[in-house]
Amino acid sequence: MYCQHCGKELPEDSAFCRYCGASQGLGDGKKPGKKKAAVAGIVAGAAVFLVILLCVILGGKKEKAAGPSEGTETVRKVQKESQTAEEQETVDAEETAQEEELPAVLGNFVVQRGTRTAALGDRELILYEEEQEVWSTQGTVGNRLMMTEDGLYYAREQTGSSLEYYDFEEKTQTVILGNYMGMEPVGLIGSKLYVKAAGKNDMDDHIIVEKDLSEGTVRELPFPDMWGDFSILTCGDRLYYLGGRTDVSASPLYEGDPATGNAVVLDQQAACGPFVREGKLYYVHCNEPGYDTESIFELTELEPGRGEGRVLLTDTYGEMGWLKSVENGYAVFDCYKDTESFQKVLDLAAGTVKRTDNQGEKSTELIGHDKEGFYYSAYSGEYTNGTWYPPKVYHVYYYNYAGGQIKDMGSVTGRAVGVDRDYIYYASSEDTADAAYGRVPFGSTAPEPVKTETPSDSSDREYILPGSDSRYYRKLDLEGLSAEEIRIARNEIYARHGYMFSTQDLQEYFSGKSWYTPSVPAEEFSEGMLNQTERANLDMIKEYERNTGINQ
The missing domain is CATH 2.40.128 (Lipocalin)
Known part of the structure; x- marks a missing residue:
């Protein structure tokens, strides 16, 4: 509720305003208009001043030693203290408002906002509040999480796929979106939720789905070049992402307008990013279509709608590293x-x-x-x-x-x-x-x-990356492998689950392995069949291929 006189926000059922002292017995508790609040503030301020002046006059009569100048200083001191208190209250209110208006926070595996933390492992998602576990859900959950002030968004891939929402206050789970595979929450613009999802015919070809949480309507945005393991986020009323590969490995940076469904290219040769901070976009520009350790990278700051970006750092890829x-x-x-x-x-x-x-x-x-x-x-x-x-x-x-x-x-x-x-x-x-x-x-x-010599299993020799279903590999582990070996390593992850390849050379290759049992036709395969470790390794291999320009 709000004070009917000064307009300050108050706890529900307050009898008096803790700011101006006005009774709250009348009115409906709605925030008054600016004009009404301003007039009320002037009246309240005048009343406070008269009370202070009266106290000073009475004080002067009681103590003859207090001259006119001392009385004036007393009034000024009281006014200053009152003003300081009001200013501090304003600052506190602004800080509280800023905290409440924090944007949605995205994270992989773990996401934290305020006193809450959501974390997942294989087949479980747990919510902690002030270090205590307050909620959990079982099942295969995607590693991309999004937390707002009011709730938690996450994707579930088990029997089918769904994007779900847990409401902190109501303590309820709701299915927000279904009928799409490989979903990940992207962000919110007003009442509209944006979700990245796999294309219906190709898990590497993605679409963006918009769900209006107020109206309940759903539509697909026809943005171009949403291929592979790409990053997309919201900034203002737009979506930004690195699109399909151009010449070798650098990618165009797109700005997508959800209102029109159109996207424009902001930079033809972006290497990594984007990231958003305080309304500005950050990404790395590459000075050539394909790159190696000696290619020139430029960290670029771009303020949407304000023209060309500003270069913050220039160095070789080998020295700058990956943003x-x-x-x-x-x-x-x-x-x-x-x-x-x-x-x-x-x-x-x-x-x-x-x-x-x-x-x-x-x-x-x-x-x-x-x-x-x-x-x-x-x-x-x-x-x-x-x-x-x-x-x-x-x-x-x-x-x-x-x-x-x-x-x-x-x-x-x-x-x-x-x-x-x-x-x-x-x-x-x-x-x-x-x-x-x-x-x-x-x-x-x-x-x-304790470091010991562990004999390798005989079946390990049949894999390019033994244990890719249970061990996290790094890009460094792929160095020294040929393009064909990396291609096979990527498809080993699918082959472990009996995936039946439409490409003849891959089907023949895996048919020669003792551990391979073809059992799942390509059209029946679901990304939800992969465990968390396999998805992480698959994403890492795809990113490495994209960055190096191989197998494209």
């Missing part, structure tokens, strides 16, 4: 070298660049951030008998933007996938039939594994 995040005035890049990997951190205002310490590990990965810095995991795998074995332990560190300090936050057994204020979230998928999910408090320490 992973733009938050709180800093851009973070994942950098991969032959012997190590680390994060580079660009201060967008100062233009200075720093880097993280890989803590003696071979690989690092950005897994989360807050207002003061970001979290990353550091880990090392090894090859034994020609087979790649991923790390058993992931160490998690925190990097502070301002000072560049690095703090050890703990370690986990399994892959670190995210963090919130107090916990590290991890997924362990050593056995797809019994995949584990969990979280541990900051400061926890996982036992370091």
Whole structure:
């Protein structure tokens, strides 16, 4: 409800206004118009001033020593204190409003907003509030999550596919959208929800579906070039994404208008992104259609509707790395070298660049951030008998933007996938039939594994990537493989589930493997048959192929 005199928002059933003191016995509690509130404010202010003046006059009569100048100073002091209090109340109200108007927060595996955290593992999704578990749902849930002030959006792929919503206040689950495969929430523009979904005839060919949450209407937006594992997000009243490959591997950056269903190209040669921060778009432009480690990359800032973008950083791909995040005035890049990997951190205002310490590990990965810095995991795998074995332990560190300090936050057994204020979230998928999910408090320490020579299983020799259904692979693991070997590694993931290939050479190749049993025709295959680890490895391989321009 709102005060009938000064217009301030009040708790329901308030008897008096805690700001101006007015009785709330009359009226319907609706917020008054600006004119009425302004007049009421003037009247209330005059009344307060008269009361203060009367007190000063009476005080002057009681104490003869207080002269006119002292009385005036007293009035000024009271007025100043009153004004300061009102200004502080205004600031507090504005900060509360800003917090309430935070946009939807998107995340993979883990998403946090305010005091709530949603995290998933294989076949479960859990919601925590102030560290306590308050809700969970079982079933295969996609790793892309979206949280708003009022609820949580997530995709379920089990018997068919659906995009669902959990209402925090009502504590209810609702199916928002069905009849599409491979759905991921993208964002909200007003009352309209936007969802990325697989095309009906090709899982790599995507569409955007708009659901009006007020009217209940659904329509498909005919945007072009939505191919493969691409990123799309909302900014203002538009959608932005990297479209289909142009010449070799760079892609056009599109701006899509949901109102018309049309999309225009903003940059023909975008390499990675986009990211949105405070109404501005950030992405990396590549100076040539295809690129390698010596190609020139430009981190570009673009304010939609304001002309050409501004270049913030120029360097080779090998030195700049891959843009992973733009938050709180800093851009973070994942950098991969032959012997190590680390994060580079660009201060967008100062233009200075720093880097993280890989803590003696071979690989690092950005897994989360807050207002003061970001979290990353550091880990090392090894090859034994020609087979790649991923790390058993992931160490998690925190990097502070301002000072560049690095703090050890703990370690986990399994892959670190995210963090919130107090916990590290991890997924362990050593056995797809019994995949584990969990979280541990900051400061926890996982036992370091004893390195032993593990004989490889005979069937492992029949795979390009043994264990791609239970171990998370990295792009570094694909280096040294031929284009054909990478193509086979990607299709191994489908072949494990009995997928029957329409391409003759693939069908003949897998028919020669002892573990392959053709049982699922292509038209009957569902992406929901893949587990979380397989989907992650599949996405990684597709992205690697796209970035390097092979198998396109």
